[in-house]
Amino acid sequence: MTLAAVLVLAVGTYAFRLAGPLLRDRVRLPDRVRDLMTTAATVLLVALVATSSLTDGRGFAGWALPAGVTVGGLAAWRRWPFVVVVVLAAATTAGLRSIGVR
Amino acid sequence: MRSIWRTLDPPLLRDVAAVAAGAAVNGASFGAIAVASGLAWWMPTAMSVLVFAGGAQFMAVGVVAAGGSPAAAVIAGLVLNSRHLPFGLAVGDVLGRSWLGRLVGSHLLIDETVAFALAQRDPARARAAYWACGVSLFVAWNVGVIGGALAGRAVGDPGAFGLDAAFPAALLALVLPALRDAATRRAALLGAAVALATTPLLPAGVPVLLSLFGLVAAVGGPAAASTRANQEVS
Numbered sequence: 001m002t003l004a005a006v007l008v009l010a011v012g013t014y015a016f017r018l019a020g021p022l023l024r025d026r027v028r029l030p031d032r033v034r035d036l037m038t039t040a041a042t043v044l045l046v047a048l049v050a051t052s053s054l055t056d057g058r059g060f061a062g063w064a065l066p067a068g069v070t071v072g073g074l075a076a077w078r079r080w081p082f083v084v085v086v087v088l089a090a091a092t093t094a095g096l097r098s099i100g101v102r
Numbered sequence: 103m104r105s106i107w108r109t110l111d112p113p114l115l116r117d118v119a120a121v122a123a124g125a126a127v128n129g130a131s132f133g134a135i136a137v138a139s140g141l142a143w144w145m146p147t148a149m150s151v152l153v154f155a156g157g158a159q160f161m162a163v164g165v166v167a168a169g170g171s172p173a174a175a176v177i178a179g180l181v182l183n184s185r186h187l188p189f190g191l192a193v194g195d196v197l198g199r200s201w202l203g204r205l206v207g208s209h210l211l212i213d214e215t216v217a218f219a220l221a222q223r224d225p226a227r228a229r230a231a232y233w234a235c236g237v238s239l240f241v242a243w244n245v246g247v248i249g250g251a252l253a254g255r256a257v258g259d260p261g262a263f264g265l266d267a268a269f270p271a272a273l274l275a276l277v278l279p280a281l282r283d284a285a286t287r288r289a290a291l292l293g294a295a296v297a298l299a300t301t302p303l304l305p306a307g308v309p310v311l312l313s314l315f316g317l318v319a320a321v322g323g324p325a326a327a328s329t330r331a332n333q334e335v336s
Contacts (some may be wrong), residue, residue, distance in 0.1 A: 005162070016185075046274075059302070076271070094263050
């Protein structure tokens with residue numbers, strides 16, 4: 001890793017981040033399209049949840065990780081406090097790994 | 103800015119603190135891994151302050167550690183971070199209209215801040231949640247990275263603490279309310295299926311972008327959903 005690489009990655013990432021808020025201001029969009037963009041953000045976040053809990057690299061992440069996320073998801077669905085959701089998910093995955101579940 | 107801090111209530115701050123604590127530990131593991139791969143301590147630190155995107159940072163360092171070129175690391179990181187453009191389109195309003203707010207706020211556009219902003223009921227709370235989450239995570243992540251880089255190999259494997267489950271679980275809890283809408287749920291499920299199906303075949307980051315194809319399941323959906331709701335009422 002070189003400093004130049006870090007700077008290019010930083011500038012490129014910042015450009016992606018700044019583009020959304022600026023573009024949104026330039027163009028007047030109908031409400032229907034704005035709603036769709038909000039849905040798009042939710043779709044991206046759910047895809048992140050799915051890929052980061054089921055895959056590692058290009059393969060399956062093992063059972064401990066999705067099991068923990070599922071327990072956290074159930075707690076969230078039962079409207080348990082957010083902190084409990086996060087701790088339960090991590091504790092489940094850590095517990096399963098400690099007894100040898102991958 | 104003052105009105106933002108007034109809007110923040112203890113439950114929201116507690117939720118933000120939980121995510122920030124996880125970010126600090128993850129940051130420590132990033133700092134330790136980067137130093138273990140042969141980088142000087144200031145390199146992961148500069149990267150964390152300037153790039154501020156955990157996934158892309160882990161990937162870039164991983165690509166180089168596996169023998170890839172810095173250019174390949176940059177490309178992989180940028181592909182992974184391209185999702186921030188649609189995120190910004192969706193929640194850009196929370197940054198307000200001032201240039202300073204936009205320039206600083208854009209740097210805080212990460213998965214967690216977007217999820218926190220989307221989960222709020224009204225625009226004022228969304229703004230407050232976005233800034234509180236963004237500032238807290240920026241501080242927590244960078245302090246964690248510096249600590250991890252200095253401690254080096256003394257930092258344990260974050261997998262042993264199940265921290266890799268905390269991130270998706272937190273995002274899931276934040277998006278769950280939005281999934282009560284049938285059209286959004288259809289789009290999200292189709293999108294997640296597309297992302298999972300393409301993960302073995304494509305470079306990291308691309309499958310998540312492809313999940314946007316799931317939006318076809320939402321087009322025309324809200325109208326159908328409201329018709330259904332009307333029928334249920336009558």
